[in-house]
Amino acid sequence: MDLEAVIKDLQSELGQAVLGVERGRGEVGLLLSPERVLTACQRLRQRHGFDLLIALTAVDYWPNEPRFTLVYKFYSTMANAFFGLRLPVPGTAAEVPTLENIFPNANWHEREILDMFGVRFTGHSDPRRILLPEDWEGHPLRKDHPLGYEEVQYTFNFDEIDRRKPYAVE
Amino acid sequence: MPAPTLEVSFDGLKHLVSSRALEGDTLLLNMGPQHPSTHGVLRLLLELEGEIVLNCIPDIGFLHTGIEKNMEAKNYLQALVMTDRMDYLNNIGNNLVYCLAIEKLVGLDVPPRAQAVRVILTELQRIASHLVWLATSSLDLAAMSTFLYCFREREIILDIFEMCSGQRMMTSYIRPGGIWRDVPDGFEEAVRQFLRLFPRRIRQYESMLTRNPLFIDRTKQIGVLTAEQALQLGVTGPMLRATGVAFDLRKAQPYSGYEQYDFEVPTATGGDTYDRYLVRMEEMRQSLRIVEQALNRLPDGPFISDNRKFVPPPRAELGTSMEAVIHHFKLWTEGFSAPKGNVFLPVESPRGVLACYLEGDGGPKPYRVHFRTPSFAHLQALPLMSRNHFVADLVAIIGSIDIVLGDADR
Numbered sequence: 001m002d003l004e005a006v007i008k009d010l011q012s013e014l015g016q017a018v019l020g021v022e023r024g025r026g027e028v029g030l031l032l033s034p035e036r037v038l039t040a041c042q043r044l045r046q047r048h049g050f051d052l053l054i055a056l057t058a059v060d061y062w063p064n065e066p067r068f069t070l071v072y073k074f075y076s077t078m079a080n081a082f083f084g085l086r087l088p089v090p091g092t093a094a095e096v097p098t099l100e101n102i103f104p105n106a107n108w109h110e111r112e113i114l115d116m117f118g119v120r121f122t123g124h125s126d127p128r129r130i131l132l133p134e135d136w137e138g139h140p141l142r143k144d145h146p147l148g149y150e151e152v153q154y155t156f157n158f159d160e161i162d163r164r165k166p167y168a169v170e
Numbered sequence: 171m172p173a174p175t176l177e178v179s180f181d182g183l184k185h186l187v188s189s190r191a192l193e194g195d196t197l198l199l200n201m202g203p204q205h206p207s208t209h210g211v212l213r214l215l216l217e218l219e220g221e222i223v224l225n226c227i228p229d230i231g232f233l234h235t236g237i238e239k240n241m242e243a244k245n246y247l248q249a250l251v252m253t254d255r256m257d258y259l260n261n262i263g264n265n266l267v268y269c270l271a272i273e274k275l276v277g278l279d280v281p282p283r284a285q286a287v288r289v290i291l292t293e294l295q296r297i298a299s300h301l302v303w304l305a306t307s308s309l310d311l312a313a314m315s316t317f318l319y320c321f322r323e324r325e326i327i328l329d330i331f332e333m334c335s336g337q338r339m340m341t342s343y344i345r346p347g348g349i350w351r352d353v354p355d356g357f358e359e360a361v362r363q364f365l366r367l368f369p370r371r372i373r374q375y376e377s378m379l380t381r382n383p384l385f386i387d388r389t390k391q392i393g394v395l396t397a398e399q400a401l402q403l404g405v406t407g408p409m410l411r412a413t414g415v416a417f418d419l420r421k422a423q424p425y426s427g428y429e430q431y432d433f434e435v436p437t438a439t440g441g442d443t444y445d446r447y448l449v450r451m452e453e454m455r456q457s458l459r460i461v462e463q464a465l466n467r468l469p470d471g472p473f474i475s476d477n478r479k480f481v482p483p484p485r486a487e488l489g490t491s492m493e494a495v496i497h498h499f500k501l502w503t504e505g506f507s508a509p510k511g512n513v514f515l516p517v518e519s520p521r522g523v524l525a526c527y528l529e530g531d532g533g534p535k536p537y538r539v540h541f542r543t544p545s546f547a548h549l550q551a552l553p554l555m556s557r558n559h560f561v562a563d564l565v566a567i568i569g570s571i572d573i574v575l576g577d578a579d580r
Binding site for chain 2: 024025027051052053054055057059060071073077080082084103104105107108112116125126129130131132133140141145147
């Protein structure tokens with residue numbers, strides 16, 4: 001499949017929304033502004049035959065802006081080719097339209113991103129956390145979220161550390 | 171004294187169940203996470219009418235261990251050991267996808283011998299993983315003897331892994347640039363012995379199940395998925411091939427030298443639980459073929475790259491070469507650095523497409539690692555597959571997905 005033709009077609013369709021073309025290490029993709037993602041995906045699916053949303057994830061570039069980047073990877077079973085989209089999303093208004101109506105399996109992937117990064121998806125049918133408990137605070141894969149550790153207790157300060165340990169409360 | 175009541179709150183899930191359930195016409199039943207047929211810690215919320223499943227809402231995350239976050243805090247080599255713990259039935263395959271991603275990111279070549287050993291071990295791992303699937307999914311259908319036979323053969327494969335790496339499961343044997351050590355004496359003989367033994371054993375399993383009327387009753391036309399539905403839900407691997415789509419990354423986009431081997435991609439057309447069984451049984455045979463070919467032409471030569479910026483020097487060099495001492499020190503303290511950039515690397519795991527998204531920032535630690543895992547994707551198809559089936563069939567369907575919750579939750 002001619003991926004350059006796909007790029008040209010998307011560029012002419014989306015115009016200014018295409019922020020750049022990404023090539024490297026045998027991968028091809030576009031940098032796209034988030035508001036046009038539905039048009040791009042619709043076109044990729046219907047006109048270019050990318051029928052499988054293979055991966056959907058995010059990266060946090062804190063403290064830089066735009067803070068998040070969403071990474072979409074599509075696969076075409078007919079043409080045996082991968083195509084990627086990258087969407088820069090500002091940290092102040094982290095909201096992207098959901099892909100659920102075009103690729104139903106985006107449902108869980110978007111829930112995972114909501115869970116781990118706190119990026120919201122407008123129009124999502126089931127915006128709940130997926131891996132972490134409902135009452136969890138924060139979004140762990142954000143770069144400003146601490147990794148977390150447990151203080152080492154020695155004999156001389158065992159009680160002191162024990163007192164401030166975050167035990168579960170009923 | 172009043173009997174203790176067990177109350178489960180469904181408040182957050184009201185938008186997912188029908189209005190009949192809220193009025194009490196249908197029954198909401200909690201299944202798992204400690205249920206033996208949910209293969210680990212999968213929790214399902216079932217909406218039942220009598221014994222018929224109207225809807226099922228999977229709830230995952232009980233095995234979430236924050237592997238992606240933890241990997242960001244370790245250097246590339248330290249993070250490798252975490253990949254073993256993700257999909258605990260496909261440890262070698264997880265090592266492979268992570269190492270291939272690193273190699274693609276930094277541009278590291280792998281010697282042919284290492285590639286062939288990688289192929290042998292991942293295919294053995296595929297057989298071992300399918301054996302666990304066959305064992306547990308037929309145990310769910312009350313075929314206890316199959317379970318015992320499958321675990322007997324799996325033990326032989328785990329012994330081969332132990333021979334190579336010292337570990338039965340968490341091997342970390344595949345390293346960036348090649349493999350940890352060369353395969354030991356007796357490796358070839360052990361694998362050949364398995365190759366001689368196993369075709370007979372596959373026939374034995376098949377004689378217990380393929381034409382068994384009880385097994386056929388429980389699996390035919392159960393959990394049907396069409397090719398279109400499967401693609402829409404991101405289903406890959408044997409589940410997709412059982413619907414008739416011959417998509418296998420080992421053929422479609424070969425890695426690690428799979429293009430040299432002659433093997434077929436088995437497919438079926440029904441898309442039901444029985445067809446998934448047929449596809450996986452045939453896949454074990456094809457894996458045997460690949461192992462045999464790779465073993466026959468196992469090339470001599472180095473087993474790991476000699477690029478000293480990424481691969482530590484052998485012990486013998488440390489006594490004579492100052493440069494080797496410097497490389498050794500740098501690699502075992504700071505670790506190697508990968509350039510800025512990102513790669514996406516998909517491989518075919520026993521369950522489906524396993525992909526690693528790896529982003530480097532120029533430092534010795536990965537900036538972001540994400541694993542696209544097949545179990546996570548496949549569980550999304552469970553509500554669709556189980557609709558209007560009996561609860562007992564739901565158990566068969568869960569078994570046929572071949573989920574590993576460590577893979578889904580990471």
